Structures are given as structure tokens and as C-alpha cells.
Amino acid sequence: MATRALLAVIYASPNRCYISPSRIKIQSLTCSSSSHYYQRQSRKNHRIARSYSSDSDSSVLQPPDVARLAQTARISLTPAEIEECETKIRRVIDWFGQLQQVDVNSVEPAIRAEMDGGNLREDAPETFDNRDSIRASIPSFEDAYLKVPKILNKE
Amino acid sequence: MLSTLQPPRSLSLLPLRRLRNSKTIVSAASSTTSVISPPQSQILTTRRSLLSGETTAAEIAKSYLSRIRLTEPQLKCFLHVSENVLKDAQEIDQRIAKGEELGPLAGVLIGVKDNICTQGMPSTAASRILEHYRPPFDATAVKKIKELGGIVVGKTNMDEFGMGSTTEASAFQVTANPWDLSRVPGGSSGGSAAAVAARQCMVSLGSDTGGSVRQPASFCGVVGLKPTYGRVSRFGLMAYASSLDVIGCFGSTVADAGMLLHAISGYDRFDSTSSKQDVPEFQSQFLSVDHFESKPLNGVKVGIIRETLEDGVDSGVRSATQEAASHLEALGCVLTEVSLPSFSLGLPAYYVIASSESSSNLSRYDGVRYGNQVMAEELNKLYECSRGEGFGGEVKMRILMGTYALSAGYYDAYYKRAQQVRTLIRKDFKAALEQNDILISPAAPSAAYKIGEKKDDPLAMYAGDIMTVNVNLAGLPAMVLPCGLVEGGPSGLPVGLQMIGAAFDEEKLLKVGHIFEQTLKGSSFVPPLLANVP
Numbered sequence: 187m188a189t190r191a192l193l194a195v196i197y198a199s200p201n202r203c204y205i206s207p208s209r210i211k212i213q214s215l216t217c218s219s220s221s222h223y224y225q226r227q228s229r230k231n232h233r234i235a236r237s238y239s240s241d242s243d244s245s246v247l248q249p250p251d252v253a254r255l256a257q258t259a260r261i262s263l264t265p266a267e268i269e270e271c272e273t274k275i276r277r278v279i280d281w282f283g284q285l286q287q288v289d290v291n292s293v294e295p296a297i298r299a300e301m302d303g304g305n306l307r308e309d310a311p312e313t314f315d316n317r318d319s320i321r322a323s324i325p326s327f328e329d330a331y332l333k334v335p336k337i338l339n340k341e
Numbered sequence: 342m343l344s345t346l347q348p349p350r351s352l353s354l355l356p357l358r359r360l361r362n363s364k365t366i367v368s369a370a371s372s373t374t375s376v377i378s379p380p381q382s383q384i385l386t387t388r389r390s391l392l393s394g395e396t397t398a399a400e401i402a403k404s405y406l407s408r409i410r411l412t413e414p415q416l417k418c419f420l421h422v423s424e425n426v427l428k429d430a431q432e433i434d435q436r437i438a439k440g441e442e443l444g445p446l447a448g449v450l451i452g453v454k455d456n457i458c459t460q461g462m463p464s465t466a467a468s469r470i471l472e473h474y475r476p477p478f479d480a481t482a483v484k485k486i487k488e489l490g491g492i493v494v495g496k497t498n499m500d501e502f503g504m505g506s507t508t509e510a511s512a513f514q515v516t517a518n519p520w521d522l523s524r525v526p527g528g529s530s531g532g533s534a535a536a537v538a539a540r541q542c543m544v545s546l547g548s549d550t551g552g553s554v555r556q557p558a559s560f561c562g563v564v565g566l567k568p569t570y571g572r573v574s575r576f577g578l579m580a581y582a583s584s585l586d587v588i589g590c591f592g593s594t595v596a597d598a599g600m601l602l603h604a605i606s607g608y609d610r611f612d613s614t615s616s617k618q619d620v621p622e623f624q625s626q627f628l629s630v631d632h633f634e635s636k637p638l639n640g641v642k643v644g645i646i647r648e649t650l651e652d653g654v655d656s657g658v659r660s661a662t663q664e665a666a667s668h669l670e671a672l673g674c675v676l677t678e679v680s681l682p683s684f685s686l687g688l689p690a691y692y693v694i695a696s697s698e699s700s701s702n703l704s705r706y707d708g709v710r711y712g713n714q715v716m717a718e719e720l721n722k723l724y725e726c727s728r729g730e731g732f733g734g735e736v737k738m739r740i741l742m743g744t745y746a747l748s749a750g751y752y753d754a755y756y757k758r759a760q761q762v763r764t765l766i767r768k769d770f771k772a773a774l775e776q777n778d779i780l781i782s783p784a785a786p787s788a789a790y791k792i793g794e795k796k797d798d799p800l801a802m803y804a805g806d807i808m809t810v811n812v813n814l815a816g817l818p819a820m821v822l823p824c825g826l827v828e829g830g831p832s833g834l835p836v837g838l839q840m841i842g843a844a845f846d847e848e849k850l851l852k853v854g855h856i857f858e859q860t861l862k863g864s865s866f867v868p869p870l871l872a873n874v875p
Binding site: 250282338 | 583692693700718719728
């Protein structure tokens, strides 16, 4: 999960809203590391997908580890919640399994409904007028900064 | 919108629950007197009475506010009622007094689903994580409504972040169905549908990701219109599943839903998925019934989707749909049965895609820039606790499922595969719509069920989406309008007919729907609750 903006440094000049370069660096690290990981996994994917598609039982893929998923999704769950979730999620994932029965050989994945192309805007920043209202929504705000606790590196 | 576990016909992994057999009552069994004349557009009626001086916007607003006060304790449609309704109405009256030009929605009272941003008014998506959030901007759809003179009455209740079919997943309250207070109004736009049904507002906005406008329209006996993906800007709609979400319209007549849709449609530079297709003048479709020819829909080809009338659909709903099909035939339509072979795959494909996309979209709710924050000593803990405490159970489950389906090693098996199934579904629809002008089906397998009946049984809840999700996957426009009543509640429960059109062909849907509605005999779709409310 990409690291979100931790600090938005709003400079003294009132018409500029500038995201600190350290945030951009963190994001690009995350992106490149995940694509590298994905490449390593792609052969594994093929193996799994092939075995999956020939198996009517949907349990070839690792069942969901709810505690780990919760950590990835940055959601804290009580042990009771984990247990409840686990049962429900497993049933749903099993049910997803029926999609494996479908012959999708040479079918293009559809990202969304068909659309007109070329809806890109100018790569030019615009000022938002109602910045006070944005500031008012920020839970912890001090001077020009959003206040957040420190990050601790995980072992 | 919560979808569920209806297994495909050929692979019954889970037992299908047999829904209660019920007979259709198509005659006006409601306790209100049967209305002989067809339903009138509230938008046009309002405009006429304001321009003629018969009444003022302020008087109209007062009567609606009074009805809200009387019915809200039982219905709980609104999470927030605007403090500015009267002031906005008075401004319209001042403009009338000065002889200024009035927008087409002048004085029209509009409810807005709470996942659509309204500047300065709370917008919570019915979630604790956004409990006191007031957006700094209006959604484009809201901005357009205001520019045309519409008055936002308030923010309506919904299932949290759009994930549900009953409003029971709202963090704040459960909305009751105006036809039977012990039943659900549908969801996730249950508040918007119920508010229009109970005449707490004239029209309302909802959102439809897997049927969240169409199913509550059916349950509440109102018109629900889902536009083509890209027809209406999603800017300001809190994203649930970005490739499926649309903003939709509720009205008590097809004309009202259509006029509201026209008001909010059009390209928006703030939404890169919004379409540059022209928006036709829908109004030309809403002729008065006196001007109809004898077979006003002569030659219109209608395909009835075979897979939607099989097992698992309440017999009352099936009868109502078949009678609606006969009514269309009497109007001159040519009816054939069509088959969509990929139909049953829609539900699991939808669920994979929606969970996956929602897990990404809801990552922005981290307690840092807006919403409720649970302070902690470490940043990740702040995220985890803010989200853990702010999100409801259903939302958490969906996010976790989406996280799973998108994880490295699983992406191809789930998300990509669901996208491929989406292609198959789109192809089937395209083929069917090349042979037919519109397709029809029931909107839901049953009428409204009891509050709490399916809350603990996700399988049963999910089965209800089977009629609607495929339309979102294909990005097509669809409309649900009341076509009959079935047994249940004090005076019957409404059932809706779903009409599906080709991409960007809302005009045809509105034409057929309007003529169908204006010529439908025998049913009054005014809930009995209103019999004693002025």
C-alpha cells in the first residue's frame, strides 16, 4: 500500500501548495519495489493459474490470512473480529473460485466501460480557493504542518 | 453495493433460498384512493405554479419541511437536513419577483446521498470515519443543481460507503421503507429512494455501483435512473469502485428522473472518465398522455432476459414482470426472449472488482487529512486505529477481500480474471442490444424484506443483486420504474421493472419508460403512510 502524504508543507506564500520532495521519493521507491516483486511472482502466477483452472476445488491458492491482510490494509482488528471475518471471507473467496471455471483464453480484460480517449488535462497546477475549509478538516494541524506521529521501522 | 453469493445455475455450491411465494396484486390495493390520472411531474408542476404566482417557493419549501418533521422520526431518511432550505427558497422568490430568468430546477427540493460532497454540509458516506467532515467543495452534480435553481434539502442515509443493500450498514441509523416501516428501503441509496417515496423531497440523487439506485427504487415504488458510465461527472462522489460508480437520479415519475439527469449530465474536466458525448434534450420525450398515438411504442424491440425469470425469483415478481411485458406489447412493442449466457458470472466478477477497487479507494481514509483521527504513538498505528475504529464491519471485510484479490500472486487469478469476465458480459449485452432497442428484467428477485432478515445472512443478502450488477459491469444505462404491487405490508409492496439501454441511449429508455408509466392502469404508487400526512 503506497505511503500517503505525511507532510504537506504549505509555504508562507499563500498561493502555493507544495508537496515535499521526500514524499515523492517514498512513493517512487514503493512503486518500483512492488513492480520488481511482481515480476518475480509472475512465473508463480502462471503456475497457480494453470493448476487452478484445471482444479474444480478452489482451494489451491493460499487461503486468506486475515491478520496479515489487516496489517497490509492498515486496519486494526480485535481477535473476535479476525475470527468473524475469517469465516466470512473464506466463504466469499471460495465462491470467487467459480470464475476459474470460465474459459477466458485470449479474452482481453476490460478495465472499465468503453470510453472516449484523451481526457488528460494540462500538467499545470491550479490554486484552490477555499484552503481555509481544507485546513478546518485536518485533525492535527500546527502552523503550516499536518501533525502526525513518527514512523517506526518494522523489524 | 454489497453483492452476494448467488451461485450460477449450473454450479450450485450453496443452497438457494426459496423466496416466499406471493401473488401479484396489480390492481390498486393500496389504502389510498386509486388514482385514475397518470402521475404528474413534480418539477413541471412546481415550475408552473411558481411562474403563475399560484404559490411561492417558500410555501412549497415549508410544506415539505413540515412533512419531513412529521415523517422523519419513523423513516429516518436524512442524516442531515439543511438549515438553508427556506433561505434558498426565498432567494428564488426574490428572483421571480424581479422577473429574472429561472433555471429549470428553480424551487425544486432535492435530497442528496451522503457520499456526494456538498460544500459546508456534512458529508459522511454514513461512516464514522467521516463523522463531522464538511467538504470544501460541491460535487459537480450538486454544483449544477444549484446553478439551475435547485434547493438541496439535506443529505440522505445510505449503507456505509455504498456497501450494502438495505441501509442497515449505515453507521448512524436504519431507514424504514415508507410502504412498510418494518421493511428495508433497499440500498445503498435507501434514504434517497425513501425520501422521494415519502414526498420528503421531489427528486433525489443517489449513486449506483451494483444496483444501489435501481434496487431501492424497486423497493420504494419510485423511478430510479442509472445513467451510462461517464454520462455524469463523478467529481465529488466519494469513490467506492471507480470503474463501476455512477451518480443516479430518483423521482416519482420518469419525467422527473429524466429532467434531473439532464441537469447533472455532461463532460467535466475534473473527471477524466466523464464523456464528451452530447447530452440530448430529454424533455422532448415527455409528451402528455393525451398526445400519445394508439400504439405509441409501435415497432420498439424489447428483449426480456431469460436468465432473470428463472428459479430464485419470487413468483409475484415474475408475474409483475410478465404483466409489464404484456403492457409493453399492448403499446406496440415487439417482445422476444434473449439469453445472456454470461449472466450468472456477473455477481462474482462484480464482487471481485468492487472489493478490489474499494480497497484502493478507501485507503485515503487514514485519519490524517480529514475525518476522525485516533492519535497513536506511531504513524502506522494511527492509520490502523483510525481506520479500525472508523470503518464498520462490512467495509472492513470488503477492504480485506480486495486486498487479498489484489495481492501479488493472486491478481491474475482474481482481479484480472474478473476483468476478462467483464469483457464477456459486455459482449453479450452488446449482441442483445444490437437485436433489441431495450432489454427488460425484474429489478430484484423479491420485494422489500424485513429489517434484520438478511443482516446476519450474507448469502441471502447478496443474492438480491443478481439483476443489477451486470449493467454496471457493462457500463450501460438502466432505469427501474414501478410496475406492480405484491402482497406484503399494510397495502402491498411495490415491484419495479428494469429497462436496460445501449450506451448513451438514455433517451430511448426515458421515452419507453414515460409512455409505459403514463398508460399503466390500476396502481397508485403512493405509500399508505402519506394518507394521513398533509
